[in-house]
Amino acid sequence: MLKQIEGSRAVAEAVALCRPEVICAYPISPQTHIVEGLGEMVKSGELQGCEFINVESEFAAMSVAIGSSAAGARSYTATASQGLLFMAEAVFNAAGLGLPIVMTVANRAIGAPINIWNDHSDSLSMRDCGWLQLFAETNQEALDLHIQAFRLAEELSLPVMVCMDGFILTHAVERVDMPTQAQVDTYLPPYEPRQVLDPNEPVSIGAMVGPEAFMEVRYLAHAKQLQALERIPQLAAEFGQQFGRDSGGLIRTYRCDDAETVVIAMGSVLGTIKDTVDALRQPENGGLKIGVLGIVSFRPFPHEAIAAALKRCKRFVVLEKSLAVGSGGIVATDVRMAVTGMGLQGHTVIAGLGGRAITVKSLAALFEKACAGQLELTTFLDLDWKAVNKQLEREKAVRRSGPIAENLLRDAGVVAARNY
Amino acid sequence: MFQVRIHGRGGQGVVTAAEMLSVAAFDEGRHAQAFPSFGSERTGAPVVAFCRIDDREIRLREPIMAPDALIIQDPTLLHQVDCFAGLKPDGYILINTTKTFEQLGLADFIARHRAERLCTVPATELALKHVGRPVPNVPLLGGFAAVSGILKLESVLKAIEERFAGKVAAGNIAAAREAYEIVRAEMEESAHA
Numbered sequence: 118m119l120k121q122i123e124g125s126r127a128v129a130e131a132v133a134l135c136r137p138e139v140i141c142a143y144p145i146s147p148q149t150h151i152v153e154g155l156g157e158m159v160k161s162g163e164l165q166g167c168e169f170i171n172v173e174s175e176f177a178a179m180s181v182a183i184g185s186s187a188a189g190a191r192s193y194t195a196t197a198s199q200g201l202l203f204m205a206e207a208v209f210n211a212a213g214l215g216l217p218i219v220m221t222v223a224n225r226a227i228g229a230p231i232n233i234w235n236d237h238s239d240s241l242s243m244r245d246c247g248w249l250q251l252f253a254e255t256n257q258e259a260l261d262l263h264i265q266a267f268r269l270a271e272e273l274s275l276p277v278m279v280c281m282d283g284f285i286l287t288h289a290v291e292r293v294d295m296p297t298q299a300q301v302d303t304y305l306p307p308y309e310p311r312q313v314l315d316p317n318e319p320v321s322i323g324a325m326v327g328p329e330a331f332m333e334v335r336y337l338a339h340a341k342q343l344q345a346l347e348r349i350p351q352l353a354a355e356f357g358q359q360f361g362r363d364s365g366g367l368i369r370t371y372r373c374d375d376a377e378t379v380v381i382a383m384g385s386v387l388g389t390i391k392d393t394v395d396a397l398r399q400p401e402n403g404g405l406k407i408g409v410l411g412i413v414s415f416r417p418f419p420h421e422a423i424a425a426a427l428k429r430c431k432r433f434v435v436l437e438k439s440l441a442v443g444s445g446g447i448v449a450t451d452v453r454m455a456v457t458g459m460g461l462q463g464h465t466v467i468a469g470l471g472g473r474a475i476t477v478k479s480l481a482a483l484f485e486k487a488c489a490g491q492l493e494l495t496t497f498l499d500l501d502w503k504a505v506n507k508q509l510e511r512e513k514a515v516r517r518s519g520p521i522a523e524n525l526l527r528d529a530g531v532v533a534a535r536n537y
Numbered sequence: 538m539f540q541v542r543i544h545g546r547g548g549q550g551v552v553t554a555a556e557m558l559s560v561a562a563f564d565e566g567r568h569a570q571a572f573p574s575f576g577s578e579r580t581g582a583p584v585v586a587f588c589r590i591d592d593r594e595i596r597l598r599e600p601i602m603a604p605d606a607l608i609i610q611d612p613t614l615l616h617q618v619d620c621f622a623g624l625k626p627d628g629y630i631l632i633n634t635t636k637t638f639e640q641l642g643l644a645d646f647i648a649r650h651r652a653e654r655l656c657t658v659p660a661t662e663l664a665l666k667h668v669g670r671p672v673p674n675v676p677l678l679g680g681f682a683a684v685s686g687i688l689k690l691e692s693v694l695k696a697i698e699e700r701f702a703g704k705v706a707a708g709n710i711a712a713a714r715e716a717y718e719i720v721r722a723e724m725e726e727s728a729h730a
Contacts, residue, residue, distance in 0.1 A: 121563035285598055290556045290571040388596030476599045
């Protein structure tokens with residue numbers, strides 16, 4: 118059924134259709150509306166057979182999810198930013214134990230400086246935690262990915278993060294096609310655990326493993342992610358057949374057939390990039406041969422699929438909402454590994470950190486430069502160099518130059534945050 | 538694509554207005570995308586929300602920097618925030634006020650714009666009269682349907698019914714209708730002027 122609703126509400130309804138049995142969460146922006154919505158549905162009786170557990174922290178949220186999942190219950194939670202960092206130890210444990218928890222991460226920057234706006238720093242800080250990470254381009258895809266995530270998680274016995282851009286998607290009211298309970302029930306069978314804490318057949322989960330077997334257990338975690346590389350496209354195809362729309366998969370290409378330059382990104386910015394690419398392909402704008410590659414599955418990372426999609430291009434531009442401080446791009450590093458030996462020119466663009474708007478105007482100028490072969494190796498999109506240099510000068514001139522964040526706000530004369 | 542930017546203050550239902558606008562467009566079978574300008578919102582602080590309306594899927598996610606229309610829920614913002622930033626030369630403006638554009642000190646500004654696309658409506662007074670609370674957002678949507686012609690009044694009224702129930706819905710519908718009529722009359726006047 119078509120509905121005009123907030124992204125968070127759409128995800129809450131989709132998660133409810135997946136018949137979760139335990140939901141435990143601690144509120145943090147911009148994720149809060151999702152679990153609020155689910156809490157209301159449990160309380161009203163709309164979502165039956167589900168226990169909503171209020172916890173005192175994100176660490177407790179993931180710990181409860183680990184317990185309930187190990188006891189055989191379909192378990193869900195959601196978080197963002199500092200909340201994800203606070204639960205980090207349990208996040209690694211959930212993956213290491215092979216528990217098929219599904220978690221929404223409403224992507225938001227990480228402090229300091231404290232910032233509630235969107236970028237991908239939070240999910241990507243958990244890059245190597247062993248969870249699968251799927252990134253949604255639209256609210257429709259966000260809700261669809263949750264349905265696929267439970268199926269994928271439970272088949273492989275691995276936890277899945279569904280990542281959606283905080284505010285940009287979670288707080289956007291737009292059209293979604295909400296499936297029926299019957300449709301979701303057909304796609305997603307009841308949870309059949311591979312391992313379960315059952316008093317009738319006692320087992321322990323979470324043994325200490327020494328050097329004699331630790332590497333093998335870790336390799337098996339890696340092998341499972343490689344299995345996911347096979348299953349993700351299959352489950353997306355099955356979803357497409359049953360629900361009648363494309364959602365999920367490893368990657369998605371757009372106008373790449375004759376593209377000499379391919380822009381690679383994750384999440385909602387792909388929409389703005391596609392609009393920009395359409396404009397630049399118009400003959401009056403130079404008719405640039407440029408295409409787009411959206412990464413849906415960041416973990417497992419689809420090296421082969423990306424290499425195949427880039428086979429015919431000359432160069433690629435990875436535009437990412439994340440920064441490996443002291444190195445460069447996070448996504449770009451993985452993409453470069455995927456294209457090893459292909460002789461492509463690669464560029465990294467760091468953009469949209471902490472909610473900095475990514476505009477068609479800036480993208481168009483950036484892509485024109487890239488297509489002309491004039492883009493630097495690494496670019497910080499719309500960085501205010503004047504502000505940066507002023508602070509650097511200040512640090513050279515005065516030993517007690519003061520806190521950087523406060524200095525930059527004072528220089529900018531900021532009264533209230535704005536992004537338009 | 539038609540892009541609307543709504544300026545108001547925390548507590549005036551700015552975000553709700555953008556959402557309802559998108560629902561009204563959706564009810565007409567169109568694509569719409571409403572989103573707030575995210576900040577640390579608090580009562581009384583300047584707040585902005587956006588709504589895009591189109592006949593095809595909306596992929597664009599940038600904030601609205603060159604709006605086709607502005608709804609200004611609180612005229613005191615005119616001295617605090619650059620509400621008109623980026624407005625298209627033939628854009629629409631609807632301001633919640635009992636004053637005229639001239640009285641608001643905007644005589645120079647309106648001289649450069651199409652008069653029939655610049656309207657005012659006493660939305661706070663209409664809300665007090667019909668709903669009993671000074672929340673101008675919904676009556677302004679009625680006025681917006683009139684000035685912009687982008688949406689039918691009926692779609693706005695339907696969106697109100699979907700959002701509110703009972704007396705609040707009835708009051709807001711009456712306020713939106715009256716705002717619609719006031720703006721229509723204003724437009725006819727400026728067309729004859």
